[in-house]
Amino acid sequence: MMQSVKLPPSPLDVLAPANCICGYGECCVCPDTEKALRAVAHSGAALNAEQREWCLCEIGRVEGYDRREHESATDRDLAHTVICAWTDYARDKGLL
Secondary structure (H helix, E strand, C coil): CCCCCCCCCCCCHHHCCCCCCCCCHHHCCCCHHHHHHHHHHHHCCCCCHHHHHHHHHHHHCCCCCCHHHHCCCCHHHHHHHHHHHHHHHHHHCCCC
């Protein structure tokens, strides 16, 4: 039986839809933050200043990404870049 991990909340969690758009349907294990990022990246929902700052910090944590390059990005592009940065991090660590 797979156990879920409870991650600390992020400012984006309030934007998480009930159903994720990751494509795995009822098998989805995306945490609320990832659900929210996917929703923003696909719908273009607006981020507030705190949410944008959180995204920029996440981007800046990943080697090879420079948050300054993304400060003027649209909310949609910013959310997409966080997902890409997380994916690159996971690949770099051999998790994917």
